[in-house]
Amino acid sequence: MIKSNILFYSAAATTAIAGIIHIILGIDARSENMLILFIVGGIAQIFWVIPMIRRWGPVWYSVGLGGTIIFILIYVITRMPENFITGRAGKISDNGILTEVFQIAFVAIVIAILAWQKKASGKSTQD
Numbered sequence: 693m694i695k696s697n698i699l700f701y702s703a704a705a706t707t708a709i710a711g712i713i714h715i716i717l718g719i720d721a722r723s724e725n726m727l728i729l730f731i732v733g734g735i736a737q738i739f740w741v742i743p744m745i746r747r748w749g750p751v752w753y754s755v756g757l758g759g760t761i762i763f764i765l766i767y768v769i770t771r772m773p774e775n776f777i778t779g780r781a782g783k784i785s786d787n788g789i790l791t792e793v794f795q796i797a798f799v800a801i802v803i804a805i806l807a808w809q810k811k812a813s814g815k816s817t818q819d
Contacts, residue, residue, distance in 0.1 A: 699805050704744040706798040707756065710763075711737030713791045733763060750806055757802045760795050767792055 711734040718730025736759060743752035766777065767788065773781040 696805075696808065699801055699808065700744050700747060703753075703798055703801040703805060704741040706794045706801060707737045707740045707744065707760070710760075710791050710794040710798065711735065711740075713787060713794070714763075717787060717791070729766075733759075737763075750809060753802050753805055757799060757806075760798050760802075764792060764795050764799070 714730045714734030714737060718727050718734060721727040721730055740756045740759075742748075743756065769775050770778050770782045771784060775781070
């Protein structure tokens with residue numbers, strides 16, 4: 693039980709931190725589109741603390757996982773020259789890297805939670 697609590701609280705913390713950074717970056721955004729993306733995405737990531745701490749279930753964890761993976765992909769794509777989103781390579785900043793670290797940690801933790809739950813449910817049906 694303690695190990696599972698650590699996983700859920702760690703997932704909640706990593707998504708909250710990534711969300712806070714996104715909101716801060718959104719406040720300094722140079723365009724309205726970036727402002728909306730960062731603010732709405734940051735709020736969604738902070739909201740995702742609730743499903744993780746309250747353990748709303750695999751569907752919620754998977755949606756959070758998918759949304760975070762999309763954020764990671766947007767970051768990677770927009771760092772490439774002549775990309776189809778911005779047409780140019782964005783700069784790589786310390787805040788951007790920090791955000792990606794927390795998002796990647798969230799992805800890894802949620803995958804661990806889903807695997808742990810699948811394993812646990814398999815044991816209960818076999819017993």
